[in-house]
Amino acid sequence: MFWGGAFGMLLGVILVLFSHQPVFSIAGMFVIGFLGTFLMVTIQSSLSDLHGIHRATAITEANVVGSLGAGLAPLCLGGLVTLGMSWRSVLFVPIAIVVLLALFYWKVPVPEAQSYGQPRSVTGPVRLPAAFWLYWLAMVMGVGVEWGISFWGSGYLINVVGLERANAATLMSLFFLAAVIGRLIGSHLTQRFAVERLLLPTLLVALTGFLLFWLGPLVELHMVGLFVVGLGICNLFPFTFSASANRIPQYADLASARAALGGGIAIFVAPLILGRIADMLDLKRAYSVILILFVLVGIFIVLAAQATRKMDAVASTEPVELSESSVEFSDSK
Structure with missing residues (x-):
């Protein structure tokens, strides 16, 4: 593959x-x-x-x-x-x-799928838990936000903020620069905190930046907002994907395939919806769709956390079956 x-x-x-x-x-x-x-x-x-x-x-x-x-x-x-x-x-x-x-x-081998103590089914469809799908939905909404801003960001700076076309294209580099910096910071944070705990703070940073970019009364605030939203939004995809994969660690390939499907749908649909609404109204009001997507991301993250707690509670009450090898190891010890 x-x-x-x-x-x-x-x-x-x-x-x-x-x-x-x-x-x-x-x-x-x-x-x-x-x-x-x-x-x-x-x-x-x-x-x-x-x-x-x-x-x-x-x-x-x-x-x-x-x-x-x-x-x-x-x-x-x-x-x-x-x-x-x-x-x-x-x-x-x-x-x-x-x-x-x-x-x-x-000749470098692709790593084998890990079981993490959970059997990997080889026959029939895999039933994915609700927590996975909730994190997946948060990921799809987050990708829609990221591509909605990156695809129409320069157009917003031209048509709403009033910048020259060349200046708007140059300023959009702030968004992509922030994405690199934000992901470097995010990679360090994930070494200290569980990725699930980072999702809401990351979302808050991105939402703050978006509000400054969308509603800022000064060009300088639009620039600051564009950079801040880039810092936050860049980590929503890797964080939500990792959180969803954590729910089914023995099916990382399936989680990745579902992530590619959801991300592809968001990339294809979100900019088109924004463009259509902008045609009917204007781009500033069309960007209210981004705010709705932000709210949905937050809702799905909270619901996914609740579903994860229920999932962990059920798993903790299930009896543990020792395999033959584990019994032999225990006896020998």
């Missing part, structure tokens, strides 16, 4: 790189998105299996690298165009990265 996703993405990249016919270029984009999801799912599940209870730190650090990659891509593109090359030449960068990864890490 991992290498299939990686080399499948390269197939899409090659289509875009060497084809100048729209039908092949669009097909290449589809292949990149389709098989790139395989890569994301296997990365998240493998990190969860490898690091166990420390998955939140690993997932957050992986998202730091992802943010850096997203920020470096336009810089590479601009640099290559400045050197007189085509914009398509930037696609040689991911090709080189995947080829180098394959050369040096092809």
Whole structure:
């Protein structure tokens, strides 16, 4: 799955790189998105299996690298165009990265799924607990917030705040810079606190920043708000995903696949809903949808915490069955 996703993405990249016919270029984009999801799912599940209870730190650090990659891509593109090359030449960068990864890490094994004392069913559908789905819903709402702000942020600065187009595009870099800084901070916090305890403070930081960005009377407050909301919102996905995966640690691959599905839906739908409402009303009032999503994130986090406590209470009352190997170990000791 991992290498299939990686080399499948390269197939899409090659289509875009060497084809100048729209039908092949669009097909290449589809292949990149389709098989790139395989890569994301296997990365998240493998990190969860490898690091166990420390998955939140690993997932957050992986998202730091992802943010850096997203920020470096336009810089590479601009640099290559400045050197007189085509914009398509930037696609040689991911090709080189995947080829180098394959050369040096092809034989590195993917970690086995951990049981954590809980049997992993191999037949029939898996029944996921309510706590998982509540954290999953919080994650979907959070991704909708993140992409709603990042997709329409520059438009908001232009049409509502009144900035010039070039200045608005430049200021949006504050949001992506804050995402890198916020995830670096988040990775350190997850080493000291349970990720479930970090969710509401993270949400509060993001909500405060959003209100400043949305309703600030001064340009300076809009800038501060954009940075603060980036600091907070960047950690909602890795934190809520880790919290959901903690509910089913023996099914990290399933948790990762569900996260990719929910995140993809949010990325696809949220900006379109905001744009449609902005067409009917205006962008400032359309951004009230973001506030609703923030409220939903908080509600689902609280409900998930309650469901987790019930889940733990039930688990603590269930009798523990000793396996044959554990009895032998006890006797020998």
